[in-house]
Amino acid sequence: MSTSVFTRLHLRDRIRDRDTAVYSILLILALVFPMASIYATDGTALVSQATRAGTFVLLAIGLNVVVGFAGLLDLGYAAFYAIGAYSYALFASTQLASSPAHHAFHLPFWLMLFVALFVAAAAGAVLGFPTLRLRGDYLAIVTLGFGEIVPQLFYNFDQWTGGINAVGGIDQPTLPAWIQGPWSGDGPFQVVRNFNFGGDPVAFYVLICILIAAAIILVNNLYRSRLGRAWMAIREDEVAAAAMGINTVTTKLLAFGIGASFSGFAGAFYGANVSLVSPDSFLFIVSITVLVMVVLGGMGNISGVIIGALVLYYVVYYLIPGLPENVRSLANSIGLSSETTRSLADATQHLNYIIYGGILVAMMLLRPQGLLPSRVREQELKHAAVQEEEAAVEMEHAT
């Protein structure tokens, strides 16, 4: 017994070692990136990009709870993101003044961050409830429908939401007064810059990093908890899980609810950051992008999912859109005629999605288990292989 516990701890230690390494690297990058990019490009455009990437990291961490931990395929995750964003947008702008409510709300961002979380979690439970009897493909189709319906609702209830005109002029977060002191503002002691966010990309960057860190700690604890084990069991075999005394109904509802709550967080943050929320920002492609981030990074492994989100964000929002321009300058520099240059750039423009698809296919062929697969599983597989070899050797000796 004591030896069995020992090997188990040993295994856990090694897994923790790798995660610690990944998290330390991410932390250092997160600290150095804004300084380096501002110094190098003399602007904050890259920091804004990183903040956008950060919202996707948050979304991927949340979706990983549903897909990676509990094994429930959710194709409509962007719906919860939309619900989070609209919860903040409606109660922190002048939008509701022109609605039948005739009153504009300006609730503080920090409060709404949590309200959005609960609203999204509730929406997750609402979606979860009728889908609990469904499995696999059927569940995926219902979530797909949900993901289509929600943006349509925001689109069609234009009396309240502004519909196609979107909600604009969303309030910026401000730090509460007690945090402001001689160290804030533009005075000589300005350690903290004036933290009325006021569209300051660095402030938003710092905030998303804090949110991500909190999410990582939370999800890691969940994963190791009793609930985490129940999710894993349901993912492996639902009937067996029920036979072990796991209440599959509440466990699955919790997966949907908790997973959705992260996108509520991300949604409220997005609303504040971009200051404009429109139904078009939450279409199917967003759900799919986040899902691909989770699969690509290594389903079920939190650090892997973060890497997957960052890599895919870079590919989708940076590499691919910038490709025609890069092709043009490359063609120019090797001295092709301006005619050919233009047609080459146009061709790249048209092939955008093919290139994107090609990259996805290549990545999945090269690393089907994801960039950083769940190490527990990998270790277990390796261990099993070693044991089988040992057994085979023993057999040989015996005969």
Add this chain to the structure above:
Amino acid sequence: MALLELEGVDAYYGRIQALRKVSITVERGEIVALIGSNGAGKTTTLRTISGLMHPTTGSVSFDGREITHTRPSKIVELGICQSPEGRRLFPRMTVLDNLVMGAYTRNDKAAIASDMDRVFTLFPRLQERRTQIAGTLSGGEQQMLAMGRALMAKPKVMMLDEPSLGLAPILIETIFSIVREINSQGTTVLLVEQNAHKALEVANRGYVLETGVVVQSGTGRELLASEEVQKAYLGM
């Protein structure tokens, strides 16, 4: 009073009736065997007891408590644990983690650890393979793990669904002797088997199911000697 009692149970899959007025009793400390051919309703009976499906009429009671419409997780807590049909292990978890999952409803860490020791004593093979993932075990080892996992719930009644399915004769021998040992340590066993001969040998009592109806019952020995049973299930 019987520990587990089914009374006049009817159960349906959609519109197809799988059980007709099935009445079965299991006394504390017994080994009871349910035998019958494919589709006779053996597994359905177990599913009705464990709450994975509910009877349309009739009642199930356990330890003096009606559990006809109780949900499965609650039934496990009450003390009925099933080693399901086809073993149903968690294939990508280790042997150890599968056993830990078996004790999911329990909080008493010390008792769980001592039950883990007990399982490893019953199945030394599992201790050797504790860090191996369950999907890579051999058939016999998987059956041992399924039984060990059910034991980890510390059940009053352990239900085994076809424990001998697909195993070599020598392993079947081992499995049944372990069933007997588990029973002698105080766990009541309800056994579903196609291997009627083996099952009736270890069982105190048995029931014969045919297309959802109990057609015969008696002690294991009586059933082994019965002409109908011999003809239909023992190939004599």
